[in-house]
Amino acid sequence: ETAINFALDWKFEGPAAPYFAAIDNGHFAAEGLKVEIQAGQGSLDAIPKVATGAFPMGFADMNSIAKFLDQNPGAPVTAVMMVYDKPPAAMVGRKSLGISEIKDIEGKVLGAPPPDGAWSQFPVFAKETGLDMSKVTVEPLGFPTREPMLAEGKVAAVTGFSFSVVLNLTRLGVAEDDISVFTMADHGVDYYGNAVIVNTDFAKANPEAVTGFIRALAKGWKDAATEPEKAVGQMISRTPASDVALETRRLQMALEGTVLTDWVKANGMGNVDPARYARSIEQLKEIYEFKNAPTPDLYFTDAYLPTDGSLTFE
Amino acid sequence: MEFLRKAAPPLIAIALILAFWEWLVWFKGWPTYKMAAPSDLWPAFWKYRTLFVKMGWETLWRTVVGLGVAVVFGTLLGMIMGFSRLMRDALYPVLVGFNAIPKATVVPVIALIFIGQHDFNTILIAFMISFFPIAVSVSIGLSTLEPEYRDILRALGASRLTIFWKIALPKTLPEFFGALKVAVTLAFIGTNLMEIVEPHGRGLGALFDSGKINADYPLMFAVLFALAFLGIVLFYFVVLLERIFAGWADRSAS
Amino acid sequence: MEFLRKAAPPLIAIALILAFWEWLVWFKGWPTYKMAAPSDLWPAFWKYRTLFVKMGWETLWRTVVGLGVAVVFGTLLGMIMGFSRLMRDALYPVLVGFNAIPKATVVPVIALIFIGQHDFNTILIAFMISFFPIAVSVSIGLSTLEPEYRDILRALGASRLTIFWKIALPKTLPEFFGALKVAVTLAFIGTNLMEIVEPHGRGLGALFDSGKINADYPLMFAVLFALAFLGIVLFYFVVLLERIFAGWADRSAS
Amino acid sequence: MADLVEIKGVTHAYRTKAGPLPVLNDLTISIPEGEFCAVVGPSGCGKSTLTRLIAGLMKPDSGEVWLHGERVKSPRKTVGMAFQNPVMLEWRTILENVMLPLEIVAPSMPRARREERARQLLALVGLSGFEGKRPSQLSGGMRQRASLCRAIVHKPEVLIMDEPFGALDAFTREDLWQLMHRLRAEEPFTALLITHDLRESVYLADEVIVLSDRPARVQYRMRIDTPSPRPIEMLYEPDSVARLAILREQIEIAQGRSGGAH
């Protein structure tokens, strides 16, 4: 039995439910794995944790992995399973504040938390959609104040992950039909989202464990897709003060918009589309100045993906 | 009766503050996500009462252990700086600089170096944030020890160690407890910092976090209250210890 | 020469610590994303030197303003508690509780209430985290004022206000500066807390954050160093003020 | 004409937790203008209380205190006080300490004139050259001298001294005794001196008053008519030795011991 400490990207919210489904439904055990899930504090939090070898595996943002490997050439970390095929990065506005189209943000105030992943993709988004950034007033703000500021109309739109922002806004009493969401992936941004990453030293020593993990996790996602409420319930037993309905909604939004995309339904989850992947690296060059020439092969490998069809959704 | 007379002013003050707060929230018509009123908090306390006890205990024991380590290390460091002027000159600015680094930035680094060892990490932060005042006060206490005090024993041929145990240590106790009153609050803050910045699902900080995730604002405010309460309890526990071990230094009684 | 003799021990101590650190990183073979060695930091400092100055200044002025507010408010509160025993009994536990609430949890609340007012928010946190020691020390200073001191002026028919200005206030200065030395570091930590927990793109905290986003670990460690350095500067600036305004209280000179 | 200081039938008790503590019991003392009165008595009998009543810092339970024909109800500018502890303000120089009462009593006096007055007094007590020093840089005796200057800088009608020489060594004390006589010669004042030292009272006072134990009454009075200034050798003359023996005996009676050797 191999023990795997898994570094999550974020807290125990809806999209984390599949891990707990995989644990509680015995998928990891079936692969001979003993998995423990640790909460994290952002999409890039898990990368150094895995690179140092303290966590053999984790969950992190593709772009951040590219940047990390550029800054720290040779660090033993790489992505092995794409999960957020269509990243939820979005610009979210309110129709009542005059944001019905992307262009409407010109001349208005856009709220953006500086360390936000969605904000870092904004230049590409603006370029692809022909936004004139010189006409947009950007207001830096903190995560906890992002939705309240939009709810109070202090900003016309914000950047963020679509499901977080939408859910938080409805909690603050904004009508759902007042909210306008512009997912960047739908507007020319080819970036991939969060992926399962491994420590390459660990992977070389335990290739079956990694493959087994991927297989089990995919089963967890399938369980979560069929019985989302059950999966969330399994997660909530670990964070007692959580709200089942809210987290279920969050999980469903992630499933629908981010994980179970048309491409995934057609090709199964876990892998990347080579052409799109290449484009995404090109786009990354626009927002990040590489120290060395980018080496996309080092950022993602499909070598550990199971080939027994366990990744396909019907 | 005597106890009542002593407890009345703070209790009345707290009641007044709560009343003002309730009024302010009502008057401004603030929604709970902006600022919960005290009356919003009771349901949160009641609903999560077992969690409050459990998480409170988690926070408490890590704080106390961290503080314990800080006491031992701070006292040793304070002795080194108190007995050697050179060490004092050399280490003081270093400690000031270390102390000025916001521990919120240190938390991720620590969490990275000692990955997964949550208890250890939390205790380490509680320790790192709280040993400074103890070291400083012990060193000041020792370095300002009047030579006459030392001479009483020196003249009898007592060893340095005896002098430390019989004179220097007890003489420094009032300063030590003064610092401990500061340190206990700091250690408590350190524990919570770890629980909030590097969540590991334990302690009141985690409860705060889960309130945040669920946009359960009354719960968040309720946790702040619980923290304040626990902080007061810890503080007055140190005051009690001070009364017992350094009560002789309290002039107001005599 | 005299200056050199004074500056040597801390400089040597810092050099030794840096050397040990460099050795440790080298010996353990830690990559920079785990722990950067001092030698990794120079490029980061050089590359971002203008940012360091600009962000350092942002952090500095907010800290100083926040501290200024804390001084005014803390002194007033200290006066109230120092002159009235009832107020002292009533407010002290409340202040202890307030002080024990980790400010990391207060930051989001403040940011919500005063949405978008970044300067104000940051200054408010710097203030809230640092006024406590000032209030406590002023209140202790005033409440332990020996009656003889008051009587010198009272016997001449002086007013309460005159007694406060001519006797009570200057007499409390040493305690005040003692507390200010603690408060300045706290205010500095408060500013950074706001900049890191509630990022608004300004100050050294933001630079730390951007190092984190870009996986630029040497930059993150360089910011920690800059913070320590700025903290030392602020601290010794207060020490300088103390020498000037309360130098008479320094017995070691006479 | 009435005397400058008149204490008429003053009775006072402190309210303590354990009930009232009677301290002064129908005390009557009067000091003519220009006279020097010394008060001795057992420790804790109420001497300091007496000084606070005369200074107007406290009000007696019954009885009256009159100063220069006016009833004392609150502190007044015409009193100078010196305590056992010289209570120098450590953040001020010696000169500034001595000038302090003038700042309160004569705020309109130009600073230059205040300074002149303070310097002149400091010179008189042998502290020329120390004007700019901090109190902590001076010895106890020097501080006490400065404290005396501060007590008389505003030319008070009455100088009240509560054991001003108590903490000094014997030589310094005798120096300051002689200084008191010199000061009286330079600028005459009326004085009430509380002391524990019988030789001090005999050397300095025109009248020595022995108080009984608490609650204090006047137990004994002794007039000493030797004109001021007096040579220090006076203390070794048989006359003074005899006076000292009498006062000793009175004090022992006041303390409730039998007179004579033990």
Place this chain on the structure above:
Amino acid sequence: MADLVEIKGVTHAYRTKAGPLPVLNDLTISIPEGEFCAVVGPSGCGKSTLTRLIAGLMKPDSGEVWLHGERVKSPRKTVGMAFQNPVMLEWRTILENVMLPLEIVAPSMPRARREERARQLLALVGLSGFEGKRPSQLSGGMRQRASLCRAIVHKPEVLIMDEPFGALDAFTREDLWQLMHRLRAEEPFTALLITHDLRESVYLADEVIVLSDRPARVQYRMRIDTPSPRPIEMLYEPDSVARLAILREQIEIAQGRSGGAH
């Protein structure tokens, strides 16, 4: 046989920033067993330095200190010390304070016997009933009495006292002087007393030594052969008055003033 305490040609200087400060200059003093020697001299002349040398807390630059036929090189258990400041350990009761030297000097002595010895001494100085009190609950005079008990509790061969009565009021001081005589009668000791009070030296000592100003030499010796215990009235006898006058003159010479009145 040699005397109990022998100070042979001791010279000492402090190393200060402004250069060496010579304090003692070829000082020779010896005290036979059982004698009481008082040392007076100008302030700052080096008296406290002398006590520290005898106690072995410091080493002289040159010259030798011998105690009971042995050269003093480091502190020894056979010395008892009392300072002007009674330096009571505030966290211990009076009894525990008095027992402190026994804990160091005779760690094997059973606690009950230590306590007995301490209680017995406290009774001797009139502190029965105060054994369990904290020092802060006692008056200055009581603390000083306890401090004397602590200095002699381990039956030291020599008792060194550095202005032990300096901070006390005149009455308390005289009480303690009489106590010293009673103690000598109960358990004889050899003593060196530093003082500023000439009457104290005349009343207590068998030999009074006047030191010159810094660097201190012996300037004058006076033997007083009245046997101990002495009545306090002795001080008012013509003999003592004459002695006091002589010592006064010597001190004024030591202080560098012209003798006689001024």
